[in-house]
Every structure is written in structure tokens, then in C-alpha cells.
Amino acid sequence: MPGTGLVSLVPRAREVQEADGPPFVWDTDTALVAEPAAHGVARWLRGHTVLPFREGDGVAGAGAGTTVELRIDDGLDAEGYRLDVTPTRVLIEGGDAAGIFWGAQTLRQLLPPAAFRRAGRPGREWHVPCCHIEDAPRFGWRGMMLDVARHFTPKDGVLRLLDQLAAHKLNVFHFHLTDDQGWRMDIRRYPQLTGAGAWRPRTRVGHRASPLWDERRHGGYYTQDDLREIVAYAAERHITVVPEIELPGHSQAAIAAYPDLGSTDVVDTAALGVWTDWGVSPHLLAPTDDVLRFYEHVLDEVLDVFPSPYIHIGGDETPKEEWRASAVAQARIAQEGLRDEDALQAWMVRHFDRWLAARGRRLVGWDEILDGGTLEGPGLTPGAVVSSWRGTDGGAAAAEAGHDVVMCPEHELYLDRRQAPGPDEPVPLGRVATLRDVYAFSPVPQRLAAAGRGERVLGIQANMWTECAESTQRVDYQVFPRLAALAEVAWSGSGGSYDDFVERLVGAHLPRLDAAGVEYRPLDGPRPWQQRPGIPGRPLD
Template structure:
């Protein structure tokens, strides 16, 4: 049926042929499915031009129903001549079933208005039953390096939902910009959200965009994004980076930096890329400042939809701490094991602080250095090793190794690839990614909550560039994250079959207005001639 992700079971009902949606088709939303009904009318109703009035008096109806016998995110779509039924183990399951139903209607169902008012909306007679492999199926979107306006974030919520992905990790702060309004610290967005210029291409490039760049989400913007995502059963994971990747915050509030070894009053919001030496000072003032930030973040991202808060913890150079008498005094005072212990002290403090408020900390795998906080979870990005160590120690893990699922990495080796970054990671490479590494003990494997693709936007200056890097590879990733049909051995996966199904999926992406990379390579306007990248030759290192 050209469904993506591939469902666990799909069988035709030959005696029924098909059902047809028309102006008389009713929508019966049973208890708990009211939100799905709103989405159905707003999305499928808009594409078909059909009103789908409430009702349960005829077989010409679509029934939304929760069946406790199904897995929580599992669903069943039945088109068998006795009405159209979309059932799920929860409202989320019903919603994923509705996404499959939308695919059954054809690519035109992905448009915002009818393109043919006279067409018949036939639904093939099938029964589709499915449930996801992982509870965490995510995309990390870096809005700090290049800001994406609110409407673009809402659009990505819809794109995730269309692929049955259920986590949007927003990278909200970094050296190059602070993107969330914090009322008690207004300079974070007045000063920290804007940089004077931007390096164009890799940091080795000599090109600059001299246009000031910035932007941020107001508190109401965040509330809108959270509510919009919740209606689509997408959870938000906010990321506030500590103790590294913090120059934008230090530029706004210089006392946050290591003032005894650097003149922090002279630091601007950073305008280039790489690992920045300016890190947070290990002071009580810094702790209180970020507690204040996080109090507002927790208010904006409620526990029901954002149980995890990401605190980064990656790429924190220790040079300033080594040189700082104040930092060295703190290490001695606390009896820490050097600078690595100081980073672990930062993370441990906020792990306890978040746990006391009913949240869980998650961070990049560097938080393993110096000892992992007891309740923390790990985003394993430098390969599998950090995730394996964390899982074997009983910590929950999200697998996102850069060698496979960093979608900022180039998609082909040709000279026309725009701003080539990293290793060549093709559509097939992503399809053959396996989140659970071989040899992991069953007990440790149970700690792999799922997987996530990451999109770092240093060289993505627009929504169109983000689309190009993300798609079509996100479709392959979604199948890896969702489908229980894929063999665990990546070599045994039917990539040729996936490519055949992608022929239909490209038409869905066209209808959605996604500026994806075509199978034959970049179109002329997708290239960036003369903009320096950072190609890494050869095979990625052992992960």
C-alpha cells in the first residue's frame, strides 16, 4: 500500500473493494478521541473539502475509538464494508491510525485545500494493524544557530506527526543565540538573541553574511507550540545548554563567565562555528541564575508533555576552569576529581533540582564524564559507546550517533552537494541504521528508549535548507524508529522495497511543500557553489 512507516500487518478485504468518502460521510468521535476529530476535520477535511459532521446513524461514517486491548500507541484501521474504523490503544494510537488513513487516501490528502472538486475519495478495503517499536521517536531541531520562526516550528510538528515521530527536541540556546524569552532575565533575548553577522559555510570559510541575525520565541509562542504539538501527540524536549555552549548567555550577563581569566564584558554573541572556550563559571550565582531560567522553562513546558529537560553538557572545554583560581578553589572546596568532576557537579546539581520538580534530566553523552547523575538519561551522539555504557549501568538512553543520524551530514559525494558537511550519509545508510547495537545485554537493551535524528543548522540559513537536509532521509529514519517489521540485521532490510514505496511518498512531500533532496541529486537552486564545507573522506569510524 506504499505506507511509510511500513506497518506490522496490512491485508486487503477483497470482497469489499473500497469505501468512499462523500459529503454525507459522518465522523463519530467516541470518548477520548475529540482531539483527533479536530485534527481530522482541520486536515483531512481541508484537503477533501468534506465537512465530516458529527453522527452515528449510518454505515457511511468514520469511527474514532479507543480500544484498551491495543498497545498504547498501537492502532487498527479497518475498511471492510461496515463503516470506516480507526481504533487505537489510546488517543495517540487513534491519531497514528488517522495518519495511516490519510496515506490511504492518496497524496492529494496532504494538501491544504481540494485541487479537484469533482474527485471521488475512495479508500481501499484493507485492515491495517500496527504499533511502534520505540516510545521515543524524535528529531532534534537546532533553532539556536539559525533561528526558525514559530510558524516553521509548527510546520515541523506536522511533518513529524505525518511520519509518526513523537518527540521534537528544540535546541534553544547556544553560543550563537538564545531563543526563548525569560521574563526575569530580559537581556537573554534583548542582547543574547542577536548576532552582528554570521559565518557562511564551515568555520574555515572566508565568507561572511554581514546581515544581523536573530530572533526568539515569546512565552506565548512557546505555549502555542506546546499546545499545537500536544494535539498531535508530539512531546517537546527543551534544551538549555550548560555549562558549555553558553557564550550568548555570557554576552547578555557577563557575570556568568569566568571573569577572573577573561574579560567577559567584551564577549559578543558568537558569529562563527566550532567548540567555544567560553563556559559558565562554577559559582552559586550561576546556579541560581539557571534555576531561575529553568523555573520559567518548566512553566512553559508542562510535565505532561515535556517530562524530560535537556541540559546539553557536551563540548565543554576545561581550559578556563584550569586557569581560573575561583574554579580551582571550587574544586578543592567540593573535593571534586578535577575539572571533569566540576562538570559532573553542574549536571548533578540540576539533575537533583529537576527531580525534585518531577522532571528528568537528559544530556549528551559527555555527561558520563566525571560520573553520571543517578536519574539522568543520555543522548548518545558520539557513536554507540556512550549509550552502551549508560544502558549497561541502568540509565535510559536515546541513540542518535552522528555517524548515522546527523542529518546535517551530506547526502552524496558529488561536487554539487551544498556546503558538504561530515560523512556521506545516503537515504540507504539511514535506512540501515540500527538503534540497538548488537551484543547489548537484554537488560541494557530495555533501557534504549528509542532513537532520534539530529539537525544542526550552522550551514542551514533557511527553512528550505533545513528541508533539503532533513528529507527524504527523515522518512527512512521514521521507518527505523517505528516499524517492527524491519530485520535487526541492517543488511537484511529491503531497501529496494522502501525505494518503491518512496515513489508515492515523494508525491506526499510535494503536496506538503517540502523542499527535499531529489533522488538524482540537488536541483540547481539547491546548490551553494563556492561555500566551503568540511568533507570527511572515507568510512565513518567504528561507532
């Protein structure tokens, strides 16, 4: 039937060929055989799927049953895989362990949706159609960002999301850990960052123009052991966790915890609390040596917890009024020979760019890190990466300047935005970004492709901001199924047939999400309990 079997893959595969013969029968007599390099994938298959395996030593040919075999083939691309199914054997070969893992995800999609449940029916056998599949990703950065600063997501919710990223062959989890409304990472040297900065007394309900408030205290944070667990869980699924520690803006929670971080000569920073509202706080970090050392100490602990080669420092949305009024900021501008406050921000970003590069890491920042120019000194290091959120022009400019880019433009790939026009969408925010809009996004701007600079686009990323998504259910609704569309563009490239994608989505992939317990938005609109009447969004209706 349409949408099942070999035509049901999401994201679509590069090459799929049906083969003759009866199906492979997967039952309790099926053995799992893995080369040493694939032992991690074998452990995941045994521990995190409902698929049965015969108890034994995992040696091919032992016993009379069928086998699932995992191997490395150095001739395949990184993250690429080859999947061959015959009546007696499933063979997954990958260019590396990640490729084998993505092949295992494809194998799971060849099974009924029940394979996505956490437990199966005892004694059940599964049938896999004979086939040959060869596949590899179009982009190396296939990501999603989750904001846990505005509304905290407990650890189990993060682990659950990582499972869904893996099921969609996404390999980057951008973890937005700090903002004006909360600081979510335990920093042992500075305990007040979570002692005070992780908690706010109340929270606005809806968009910042809403008159509604939740008067309950909100907060939470991750211990470093929690974060190490998240990193390890992601690594087992071949997902890189990229932490984000915001500076110099979006820092009110940090200033509330340690007032000397702010512009004390302009504002009574000791009176500031963790921000209870949405939008952009006017309070920036002071450009002092003490603040630089403070954040170096913070990043020392970040680097110890997160092995990612990429560390995101934000760098966006920095209103400069305090710096203009601050004698301390103006003295720094004069001392460094800078042109203005925009150049001061660029100076601060460059400091941490070089600090990270000296430790073998690459700075990532929103496209404002290009603002301020480089007239006052050297620019960013070649390894700095730009997250292009204000459209794609900033990313194109960064690529033309020799920097790698992750495309995540707000109008297409911000998943907090409304999914359809009309009054039924819960807390409608900003411009409509439909499932079709996400699927139609082309990551490489024509001007880069024409200039031969398309390789500077590392990939794409969806961003989920949580001002108006206070629960896992609300995040599910906003993220799915649009994340499946992003995953297909990231893995398979743009230009696919939207109608074919929707057929696969409805025929097979939404039932997989149902089996996994994902509370996605139905294509024909929200279910009654997913609506939120009376909670205003932007613009107000």
C-alpha cells in the same frame, strides 16, 4: 501499481490485509463519529486535512452516508492502532488517543498524495481500499532535534515541521533553544538573554574554515506565548516538545547577555558578544552559586512553559582551559573535593539532575554527562537519560549503568551531514550519511541485546544542526527524505528491505512530500537551485 495503495505506507505497518468489496467512498456525505477520548483527533481531522465530512452531530447511523469512527480499545498497546475499512465504514481503534491519531495518519496515506495538500478541490470524493491494518511502534522515542540557535527558524516554520513529524509518526521534537550563537527563549526574569543574547552582528557563511561572511545582523526569539502555542500544536499531534537549555558549555550568548555568568577572573566577559562563528566556544559558565541560581530561575520558566517530562541541558563539548586558569573554579573543585575539571562538570550536571528530579522532571544530556566519573559523590539519578551522539558506545555504557538512552549517533543520524559524495552537494559537511545509511541503522547495539538491556534504548532521534542551513528550504533539503528512513526504523524497527522502502518512497511518499510543499533532496542528486557552489564545507575540496 507499485508504491500505491496498501503497500505505500511509510513507515511500514506491522500487519496489512486486503479485504474484498468495493472501496469506501469518502465524500461530503461522510460523517465523523468520535468517542470523547478521540475528540482531539476528530478536531485534527476536521481542521487540518482536505478530507470532507458531513455537517451534523457525529452520531453513528445518522443519515445515509458513510462514517469514519474513532474509538479506544484498551486491549491495544499504547500508541498502537487497528484500522478496518469496509464499503460503508472506516473504523480506527487505538490503545490510546495517540494510537487513534497514528491510525488517522495511516488512513491519510491510503488516499492519493493530494490528501496532503492544505486545500482540496470542492466536491471531490476519495476512495479508500477495503483492508485491515494492525500496527504499533517499535520504540517509544521517535524524535528529531532542530537547532534554532545557529539559524533562527520563525514560529511558522516550526509548526510546519511539526506537521511533517506527525505525518511520519514521530512523537518527540527536541528543541535546541540556546547555544553560543543565540538564545531563543524569552526568559522574563532575565530579559537581556533575548534583548542581547538573541542577536549577532554577522554570520559566517559555510563551514568555520570558510572566508565568507554575511554581514547582516541575524537573530530572533520566541515569546513564551509563541512557545506555548508550539507546545499545544505539538500536543494535538501527540508530539512531546523537549526543550534544551545548554550548560555549562555552548553558553557564550548567555554570557554576552549577563557577563557575570562567565569566568570573570580569567576573561573580560563584558567584552564578549554573541558568537559569530561556528565550532565550540571556549567560554564556559562559572561554577558559582550565583550561576546555579540564575539557571534554576531560567529553568523555573522553562518548566512553566514546557510540560514535557524530559528537559535537556546539553552538557557536551566543554573545553576546560578557562576553568583550569580560574581561581574561582579551582576553589569550587577544592571545596567539593573533586578530582579535576571533568569532575567539576559532572558536579554541575548532577546539581541540575537532582534539581529537575525534585520537580518531577527527567534530565536529558549528551553522552558527555557521563564523563568525569562518580568517585567524588553519587552519580546521576536513575531517571537521567543519555543522548548518545558520539557513536553508540556511550549509549551502551549508559544503559549498562542503568540509564535510559536515546540513540542519535552523528555519523548515521546527523542530518546536517552530506547525503552523497561529489561536488554537487551543497556545503558538504563531514562523513557521508546516505539514505541507505540511515535506513540501515540498528538502534540497539548487539552488546545490549545480548545482555538483556535492550529495553533501555528508548528509541532514536535525528539531529539537524543549522550552521549551514540558514533557511526552511535548506532544512528541508537536509532532512528529507532521510527523515522518512529514520521514521521507519523508529516505528517499524530495523531489518526492513531497503529496496522495498525505496519503492514505497519513490512510488508514493515523495509525491506526498511534493503535495505538502517539502523541498526534499531527489534521490539522484540536488536540483540546480539546491546547489550552493562556492560555499565551502568540511573538509574543504
